[in-house]
Each structure stands twice: as structure tokens, then as C-alpha cells.
Amino acid sequence: MTTIDYSQELPVVEGRPTLQEINELIAKPLDTKPDKKYYIALAITLTMLLIGVIGLGLTFYYGVGMWGNNNPVGWGFPIVNFVFWVGIGHAGTLISAILFLFRQKWRNGIARFAEGMTIFAVMTAGLFPLIHVGRPWLAGYLIPYPNQHSLWVDFNSPLVWDVFAVSTYFTVSFIFWYVGLIPDLATLRDRATSKIKKTIYSIFSLGWRHSNRHWQHYEMVYLVLAGFATPLVLSVHTIVSFDFAVSILPGWHSTIFPPYFVAGAVFSGFAMVQNVLIFIRKIFNYEHIITLDTLEKMNKIIILTGSMVGYAYAMEFFTAWYSGVQPEQFTFINRAFGPYAWAYWIMVSCNVLFPQLFWIKKIRRSIPIMFVIAVLVNVGMWFERFVITVTSLSRDFLPSSWAYFKPTLVDGAILLGSFGFFFTWILLFTKSLPVVSIAEIKSVVPGAQPSHEEH
């Protein structure tokens, strides 16, 4: 058995590649024409997207009656999907901002990709509130502006907070991502051979010339943005949880929601990042940049957040019992043993039980197993949102209005379409921009920083 020297940080990048090699490796997908496999993948995601578009077409033509939503269950799939996708986005900001503030160098290899995922996930999520209202062309009224009706939106409403939170989150994530890209775009500009590429890279690299007088401000801005993105990411899912928690429905009206939602969001986001990275590192030969150690660290975060989510599930039951409020108690018993018990137990097993396997080091470092567990985590997290949204609504205070929610094919088509939308963006991203930050990776290669030996 080898002993590990914990006083030394593990190298982030394995195999001591030269800076030149890193440049070539990361820029390679942008230089080569996409191969057949890429087109097959793109065809699959576009087909999924098309199915979603058909579902949306039917919805907008015939109305939201195409969905399974019924009288007590007015929030169906669109809201479930919205919360799910916003959650997926959270891992990106956690990796790029929070881990940056904590000086976790292993984040450098995965941050760019995770940030890209954040943007695409938030874009996907942003579609759903619009879809949910049924007449998306009226969405402009969500934005407060002085208008001829002298009407204002209700700033005390969590749904309006949501508009602010999600749009801010998207904008700030986008800026953060773009700022991170500037040095890389300059590097690409300097090695571009075709004129068109060179012009595009020149425009977007804003005249960057790797000057230390720029790096100095650049690093400060990056730090400021990370400092803003950190509370922002916590606020976003907090506010999403307010959509539920501020109402008085049993099972929703609960102060544990904000931390519980944030933990769940990071949990599902990490699972998604881990899933996609497993493909990326294999396809683009990034195994020594996105190392097994990095994946293992991500799995550790998955156990941590998974356990937090499990704790929240337990706490909800405890609070229901301890509060002595009958409808609250009924709601939770109904969740676990009522008509939606199947969904509840899918959620518990995928979110609480399977991730616990990551306590075993072998499993934490086995790529096929961790892949399957992370897929299950995302299934579980989707069901969590389903359970929260649907079970509480379907059986509220008034038993005479109870009804069972059954999704329709159109609901399913839109859900599938959202995956198509998300993965189409991911695929386009991998072929048009460096999915690993060239500058950040170079800065953590062994020997990249001065050793200060003269002191």
C-alpha cells in the first residue's frame, strides 16, 4: 500500500505536459472538422429538440389543456422542469466561483465547461416559465417598466423575484464565462491560420495581449465576479424555493426549503457535470487534465450534498410530526405511502441511498459505476421536484377537490425536448470554444509558477 503525503497538494495536471502541448490539445477540437460520431450525436439531440418543438407547437396552438395539469395540480411538468434545470446550472457557478474563492486548483480543468453548462441549463430553465404561462408572447409583462397602463408588477411576489434572480443569474454567469474566455480567445487568435477565424477571435479577445498590466486588473475583476457569483448562486435557488415556501400549502410552506433546494441543486448539477465530463475527457483525450482525482473530488461533493438532501427529507418528516399540524403530517405520510409513493421512493433511493456507495473508494474511482450513480442522481432529483410540486397540490386541504395528476405525451415531449435543447448547445460549445481554460490550466501545470528560490 502506498501512503499519501497529505502535506503536498496532488498535482492537478498529470504527466507534466509542456505548455505547447496543452495549447495544441485544447485547441484541437476547434481546428479539426467534426467527425461522423459528432454528427450522429448532433442528429440525436436535434431530433429530441424537434420532438419538444412539436410538443410546444401543439401546446401553443391548442392551449395548455394538452398537458396533464388538472384542477388542484396547476403546476405540472413545466415548473418541475424549470426547477430541475435551474438546479443543474448551479454546479457550474459553484465550481467556477466558490471553488475559486476557496483556491481549489483542481477546479481549473473543469470550470470552463461547467460554466458553459450553467449558461445552457439556465437558458433551458428560462424557457419553462414562459411555456408554463401558455401565452409566452406576453412574457414582456414580467419585466417592470413604466408603461401606458400605469401598472407595476408585484415586487412582493416570489414569482417576480424569480424573474430577477434567473435573469441576473444568466447575465452574470454569461459575463463571468466571457471574461474567463478572453485570454483563451487571444491565444486562439495568435495561432489562427484562417482569416475569418482570426477576425472573429480578434474582435472577441478585445485586443488582449497577455500583458501583466492587464492580468493584474483581470485577476481582480475575476475575483470580484467570483465574489458576486457566490452569493448569487445561493440566492437563485433560494428564490426558486420561495416560489413554494412562501405559499401556505402543506409540504411547501417550510423554512428548510432554501438550504435544501440549494444543496439539491448543487447535487444534481455536479452529477450532470460529472456525466458529461466523462465523455469529454475520453473523446478529446483530456484524461491528464480532467484527471480521475478531479472526478473523485466531484464524487465527494456528490456524497456531501446528497447526504444534505437526505437530511432534509428526514427533517421534513420530523418537522411535520413535531409541528403537530394535521395537514402537514398528512402530506408527508401521503408522499411516502399515498398514490405517489412510487415517485417518492424513486427519489429517496436515487438521491439518498445510491450516492452513499461513494463512501467506497473503489466505486468513487470507477468510471462506469460513478457514471451510473450520477445518472440515477439526476433521475432522483427530477423526481424530487415532481414529488414536491405534484403531491402537495394533488392532495391539499380540501379532500373533495383531490385529483391524481397524470402527465400526457405532450408533457413528455417537452421534457425530452428540453434535454435536446441543452445537449445541442453543449455539442456546439465543444466544437466552437475551448472547453478547458487554456490559461488556467497552464497556470497549474507543475513548474508553472516561480519557485522563489532566491529568497
Add this chain to the structure above:
Amino acid sequence: MSEKILYSYTALFDTPNQIIKAAKKVKEEGYTKYDVNTPYPIHGMDAAMELKPSLLPYVALVVGLTAAISMIIFLWWQNTIDYPLNIGGKPFFALPAYIPVTFEVTVLSASIATVVAMLFFVFKFPNNVHPLHDTDYMKRVSVDKYGISIQAEDPLFEAEKVKSLFNSLGASSITPIYYSDELVNFKPKILEPKFISFLIILFIVVSGATYITLNKLLFLPPYSWMMVQDKVIAQKTSDFFGGGSGMLTPVKGTVARGFLPYKFDKKPELAAKELVNPLMPVKKNIELGKTKFNIYCSPCHGYHAEGKSRLRGQFPIPPSLHSDKVRNWSDGRIYHVITEGQNVMPSYAHQLSRQERWAIVLYIRALQRSLNAKESDLQ
């Protein structure tokens, strides 16, 4: 033909240690117009060059605070003066409810302002070209070399001295950089007609598109805003049936859906004789009966119809439905009680459909059978 002007002398180094040393040395020699170019930020370089800390965080601070304060003031004005909304008697000025929006606006403005400040003040946006671009020097420092460049503008600049300084520091290559005044110049481009007209065009396109979308596109069919609807509008003539009236008088004897009159008003005995349960005692019907019984009947009659009321004496406790009397009643007789009520028990005709009432009867039968099982049931 444009003339070549010397911009700077540059030197490339192979290791981060060398470049730190070089930067320190150049600073010591008293040069001010020099720069270090590295593929990634080198720790300790800011100290070696003795750069003053960046002022950009102050932009974030000032803009963030301004945004936060303005937002609170705006929300106060909007909610108490311009558009007060009474929500359940809560105070108009509700600080806790303003926190989310204020926070988001603060973060948004501060982040955008910091980045925009960096673009304009540090990167000198929209100036994009620079003498160092497109040189071999730039192509090396953007990959794996560490470069230093001393500008010809520097008061101490003397080509030979600079070269020998670089040599003494162990530079791997030393090159002069030239530029032509036509292609590259340092005048701020922000006031150039080209950039200004770009901004004007951008402004016109964005505002025009917004105007057209909000005021024209959104009113084209099919966006009828529900103003056009195929329905009868009160006090308006309708051509649908002819005769101008939007509604027809029903034919004599018409019965509204779900309102078939009950033939056995106050005639329990007749109901008992004539009414026949249309439902079969199959699982589906009994399940339906169970759900509805538990919702509507069990509060008074108890879950097992044994008369165990949950109303704690606030309503007369009903008799058990397992009595010989009720067991010997026909289905129609029980149906009659549900439909009409009996003494203090109210009618359930409006809450329960006919089918549901019959299903409840089936369930009561099942309950009765469970307390008075026959020998044959045990097999």
C-alpha cells in the same frame, strides 16, 4: 508607403523565475514604460513590477451600493406612493420582501459595471489593434514563453543598453517591434465616427425592434389578446341561430345535464321498491365508493359505518349502519337517504354524482358484510 516606427525592444525568457528576475531588474533600472507578457498570470509579478493595486473593486462597491439604495427607494415609491397594493392588510413598505429583488439588482449592476470599467479603462475598448499583435513575440508569449517589452517611448530608452540588459538577464531571443502609424495608433477610438455611428445604428435597431414587437407584432393575428372570441356577448345581437338572439329557449321538458329530477321526493318506500343499483359490486366500484365514503360520510358515521363520529359531540351521533334495519333495507332505500338526507342528516345530492352515490351503497354493503360474514365467505 507607411514608415516603420520602433515600438519597443522585446526579450523572451524560458522560465517563470527568469521573468520575475527580469521584471525586477527592469524596474530597478528605472524604466517605466515596459510590460511583461505571459501566457497566464505569474504569482508575484505584480509585486516585482511594483504595480499599484487595481481600483476596479471600488467600481463594484460604488455601483453596487448605488444600485441597492436606488432600488430600495424605488420600491418604496412604487409600493407606497405610485401603486399601493393592499395584500391581506400587510404594510405597503415591506422591507423583507424587497431584499431578493434589491440583492439581484445590486449584483447585476455591480458585475456589469466592473466588467465594463475594465473594458473601457484597462482594455481601452474599442481600441483593438496594438503593435505587439501579430508579431512572433506575441505568438510565443501566448503559448509558452515569458516576454518583457521596453517601449521606445521610455525616457531612458536606448536600444543598445536595452539589448545588453536583456542579454545579461539570459534572454533566449531579443527582437525589436515596429509598427506603422496608419495601421496602429493610440488615439482613443471611442470618439471616432465609425464607433459612434455603430452605437447609433445599434440603438436604432434595438429600440425599433422593441417598438415593433410590442406595438405591432403582438397585435397581429393570432395574437388576438382574447378580444375576439366565438362566444355570446351579453346585450349583443348574435347571428348564430338567426333571429338575433344568442340563446335559444329550451324545448319544453328539457333537463339540464346532471339534473335529472329525482322521482321519489319524500317517498322512501317507493324508492326502496323501484330503484335498482345499476353498478356491479366489482373492485373498481367498491374502491370508488370507499374513497367517497371516507370523504363524505366517515366524519359522522366513522370509517367503518359503526357510528364512531369524529365530530366530538358537536353533531348528533348517527346510528350504526350495521343495524338489522339498514342491513335489510334495499339498495334503493339507502340511496334515498344519501339523496334526500334523513332528519338532521343533510342531502348529498349536490356533492355526489348518481354513480358515486350508488358506489357508496356498494361500499356500505361491503362494510356490513364484513361484520356479519356468512359461513360461505370464510371459504
